[in-house]
Amino acid sequence: MPIDLYANRDHYVLAADMPGIDPGSVDIDVDGQLLTIRAERTLSNSTGLQWLSRERQAGSFLRQLNLGQRIDTEHIAASKDNGVLGGFKWWRRASRASSRP
Numbered sequence: 139m140p141i142d143l144y145a146n147r148d149h150y151v152l153a154a155d156m157p158g159i160d161p162g163s164v165d166i167d168v169d170g171q172l173l174t175i176r177a178e179r180t181l182s183n184s185t186g187l188q189w190l191s192r193e194r195q196a197g198s199f200l201r202q203l204n205l206g207q208r209i210d211t212e213h214i215a216a217s218k219d220n221g222v223l224g225g226f227k228w229w230r231r232a233s234r235a236s237s238r239p
Contacts, residue, residue: 139177139199150209154201158194166216173203 141154156164156177163178181196 139175139201141201143203150205152203156199159199168205168214171205171207171209173205175199175201 139154139156141152143150143152145151152173154175159177159179165174165176167174167176177199179194179196179199181192181194
C-alpha cells in the first residue's frame with residue numbers, strides 16, 4: 139500500500155493507494171500515537187476460467203505510522219476517492235486551526 143505523507147501548515151495529510159479495495163474492508167485506528175491502516179483485497183475465484191495472466195495481488199494489507207507526540211488525535215478526518223484514501227488529516231497540537239472540517 140504506497141503512501142504519500144506531507145505537512146500543510148497546521149496539519150499533516152496522508153494519501154494511500156487502495157485501488158480495488160472494498161471501502162468496507164478498510165479499518166483505520168489510532169491507538170495513542172500509533173496510526174494503523176488495515177485493508178483487504180479479494181479477487182474473484184470464478185470456476186471454469188483459464189487465467190492467462192493474474193498480476194493483481196489479493197490479501198490483507200497493513201501500514202502503521204507513529205504520529206508523534208504533538209498530534210491532536212481527537213481531530214482526525216479521512217475520505218476515499220477513486221481508490222485513494224486521501225485527505226486523511228491530523229492536526230498538530232501547538233497550532234490548532236479554528237476551522238476544521
